[in-house]
């Protein structure tokens with residue numbers, strides 16, 4: 001099912017897609033998430049994070065998506081990276097017999113070595129747990145608009161542009177290092193005789209994205225950044241499998257200027273204490289992605305590692 005037809009679960013599904021799919025590079029780099037060596041938490045109610053804090057009642061709603069880098073011992077990383085580079089050289093030599101060669105771009109080689117190192121260290125239970133939040137603690141507010149096959153932009157996000165910006169600002173008031181407002185747009189898939197479906201999806205995403213961008217209110221002094229993500233749908237396929245589109249930065253994400261406020265810093269420290277305490281109750285995750293979720297049954301956080309969503313281990 002495409003996101004256009006996902007109704008009530010559209011936003012939740014898109015947030016899960018962000019964690020698992022690879023088209024969100026700009027968001028990951030703006031929020032300093034070094035894929036695949038990062039942890040995430042999705043749709044965590046404010047009241048769970050601020051439990052016991054004087055401001056718990058003042059913040060209503062959820063943090064759509066937050067995360068940061070996983071942490072490892074420097075020695076472990078260096079060794080796994082060296083091993084990765086050496087394996088790439090071995091692969092290159094093996095391929096040379098068939099006239100092939102690996103991509104010589106040093107940046108790509110470092111990225112491949114880092115991804116391999118991350119996977120090995122995670123699988124071997126080498127990550128520090130709970131993560132070192134001082135290495136990075138950032139968040140995103142996600143809003144999804146829909147664009148019909150007839151070319152109509154539908155306002156599905158509750159409230160005005162002002163209310164949406166207020167929600168993103170609230171995340172800054174919780175003390176995250178950096179906050180992104182993600183304005184996604186999903187399209188109704190359409191078939192046009194004589195056209196490749198990716199061509200149609202890309203054109204729909206482009207036009208819908210343009211119309212949404214025209215309506216965005218961007219204030220230079222907003223303490224968060226804004227990203228636009230138009231996603232074109234292919235008939236009968238979910239966007240996580242096939243689609244066209246991309247993501248662009250409308251306003252770069254600043255370092256959260258509200259962190260200098262002592263009240264903001266106090267909320268941040270409270271949240272990090274809660275997260276550390278709750279996550280320490282779980283064993284070191286050994287698969288990616290590492291995702292913290294909220295259990296609506298036992299009203300506690302739980303850790304679900306790996307692509308498939310695991311149920312809360314307390315409630316089964």
Ligand SMILES: [Zn+2]
Pocket residue numbers: 295296297298299300312313314315316
């Ligand atoms: Zn539970």
